[in-house]
Amino acid sequence: MRDFGLLIKSATRLEQRIDSALRRECGISHTMLEVLIRLWRQPGEEVSQRQLADDLTLTSSGTTRLIDRMEDAGLVRRVPSPGDRRVALVEPTAEGRTTFLRAAAVHAQVVEEYFVKPLAADDYARMTSALSEITRALRGDAG
Numbered sequence: 529m530r531d532f533g534l535l536i537k538s539a540t541r542l543e544q545r546i547d548s549a550l551r552r553e554c555g556i557s558h559t560m561l562e563v564l565i566r567l568w569r570q571p572g573e574e575v576s577q578r579q580l581a582d583d584l585t586l587t588s589s590g591t592t593r594l595i596d597r598m599e600d601a602g603l604v605r606r607v608p609s610p611g612d613r614r615v616a617l618v619e620p621t622a623e624g625r626t627t628f629l630r631a632a633a634v635h636a637q638v639v640e641e642y643f644v645k646p647l648a649a650d651d652y653a654r655m656t657s658a659l660s661e662i663t664r665a666l667r668g669d670a671g
Contacts, residue, residue, distance in 0.1 A: 536623065537632065541642075542638075542642055542643060543558060544637075545642055546558050546635055546638045547640050548638070549601055549634050549635075549637070550631055550634055550635065553630070553634050554627055554630050554631045554634060555601070555627075555630075556601070556603070556627060556631055557573060558635075559584065559586075559594060560594070560597075560598055560603065561579060561584075561628070561631045561632075561635060562584055563584070563595070563598060563604070563627070563633065564603065564604075564624060564627065564628040565592065565632075566579075566580060566584075566619060567604070567618065567619065567620045567624070568582055568625075568628055569621070571631070574609060574617045575617060575618050575619070576609065576615050576616065576617055576618070577591050577595055577606075577616055577618060578591075578615075580595070593633075595618055601623075602623045602624070603621060603623060603624035603627055604618050604619065604620055604621060604624050605618075605619060605621055606618060607619060608637070656664050
């Protein structure tokens with residue numbers, strides 16, 4: 529169990545480092561970057577607030593507040609779904625795309641410094657392989 533605690537503590541501290549760097553250098557939170565990543569991965573595709581909530585494991589109201597803040601910051605805009613007027617789609621603005629590029633670079637720097645560099649190459653490969661196995665097991669994909 530101690531090993532599991534180390535994993536959680538390391539992940540939490542890395543998340544805090546990423547969030548602090550993003551707030552300091554880009555003016556956004558790590559969760560905001562996660563929204564921008566999902567929008568970036570699906571250019572031109574409709575992404576609803578419900579999809580974002582599911583992807584980010586946030587409540588519907590939490591997602592609404594997050595998108596409100598991002599809209600106020602000029603990073604995203606809501607547009608009505610052409611297929612269902614009750615559904616709000618989220619798309620990045622030009623400012624959101626620019627911020628995403630800056631934030632992705634900051635994120636990569638922090639991950640490199642605290643997640644990749646401390647380990648020897650073969651240790652890193654073993655760790656990522658083990659984490660992949662854990663992820664598969666948690667998804668129910670394991671045999």
